[in-house]
Amino acid sequence: MKLLKNKKIKQTLGITLMVLSLSMTVEAKPFSETPTSHSVMTNLRTSVDAPVYTSSSLSTRGTENPYKEYSVAEIWPTDYFELLEINGDAIKVRYGTSSGDKIGWIRTDAVFLNSSSAKVDHDFTAQAKVTTYRRPGGSSYGHIATGDRVYYIATSGEYCQVLYNVGSASNPTGYKLAFVTVSDYNKIKGQPSSPEDTNSNVTNRLNEIINSQVGTTHRDNSYGLGKQCYEYAHKVFNDLFSRGVTVVGSYNSNSKYYFGRYTSSDVTRVGLLEPGYGYDALNNLFDQAQPGDYIQMQRSTGNLNPHSMIVVSVDKNNNTINVLDANSDGRNTIKTHNFTYQQFKDKNRGVSIYRYNK
Structure with missing residues (x-):
């Protein structure tokens, strides 16, 4: 189905919508009200060939106006359309054809994540900066900044689908449709999560990272911190807590097992054990550790090198700790390790743990 070249809805998108698997950018169109019924979002695309129906019942193929x-009425993924109304499982759209504009209905799930709850609603100003994702559990797509205008779409599992402005909230250059974790959605709404909810969300995200990255090789040096354990631990920590590209802390030659040079203001040191520490002290420190905590330590052998890792879980009953790191083998391999407290003590002469405190 071809569009008229001179139609507004044919204007170029920054990024093509691929909902359910990708995100989108749409042309900026200021909203005078919450964009629900009878509000228009321009320049959207479907992710699949979408049959068009005469009404929201989705029973008869054709157009309403x-x-x-x-029987062949449909919108292709290459076609742009305007969203006019959301009505449960159906959305009303206007699209261009070689014979002029048509108005009809397509399935909501051709555009949005969850047709049973999809609605462009709950517009609010973001109260925090959080990472957005192209798809649930996928790669990062960008971020929502404090002060951005955000529109809630739907929730599925541990993720929410949201629409947010590109450029300034007062004068946007476009909009993105993307995903944020439920925990991060609470942050941008200004609703604090309970410690239990936070730990659960961190664990879920850690499991996603482990499932997709363990066994691969860490080669990224986008932080300029070296393609090794220190940079990888930073990337995981910042991903878990939506910190952007921000240094957690830095050490010097005399403080390889803790951040003696600098510690970020949004990070708290849980504890520090100097060389010569005892088993009971380590037991007490690890019993305080939580998923997502950042461990900085110094080896006991060889060149007494520093090492960085992220806490995955702690088993207080069996005195074991499970961690995620890179380059423990000297080849930048991403791995998980399960240590008894004694095994950890035997390998490391000094250790500290840091926690995100926002």
Whole structure:
């Protein structure tokens, strides 16, 4: 189905919508009200060939205006359309054809994540900066900044689908449709999560990272911190807590097992054990550790090198700790390790733990 070249809805998108698997950018169109019924979002695309129907019942193929029943009415992923109304499992759209504009209905799940709850609603100003994702559990797509205008779409599992502005909230250059974790959605709404909810969300995200990255090789040096354990631990920590590209802390030659040079203001040191520490002290420190905590330590052998890792879980009953790191083998391999407290003590002469405190 070809569009008229001179139609507004044919204007170029920054990024093509691929909902359910990707995100989108749409042309900026200021909203005078919450964009629910009868509000328009321009320049959207479907992710699949979407049959068009004459009404929200989705029973008869064709168009509502002008009314015409015909079995081949559809919108292709290459076609742009305007969203006019959301009505449960159906959305009302206007799209261009070689014979003029048509208005009809397509399935909501051709555009949005969860047709049973999809609605462009709950517009609010973001109260925190959080990472957005192209798809649930996928790669990062960008971020929502404090002060951005955000529109809630739907929730599925541990993720929410949201629409937010590109450029300034007062004068946006476009909009993105993307995903944020439920925990981060609470942050941008200004609703604090309970410690139990936070730990659960961190654990879920850690499991996603482990499932997709363990066994691969860490080669990224986008932070300029070296393609090794220190940079990888930073990337995981910042991903878990939506910190952007921000240094957790830095050590010097005399403080390889703790951040003696600098510690970020949004990070708290849980504890520090100097060389010569005892088993009971380590037992007490690890019993305080939580998923997502950052461990900085110094080896006991060889060149007494520093090492960085992220806490995955702690088993207080069996005195074991499970961690995620890179380059423990000298080849930048991403791995998980399960140490008894004694095994850890035997390998490391000094250790500290840091926690995100926002």
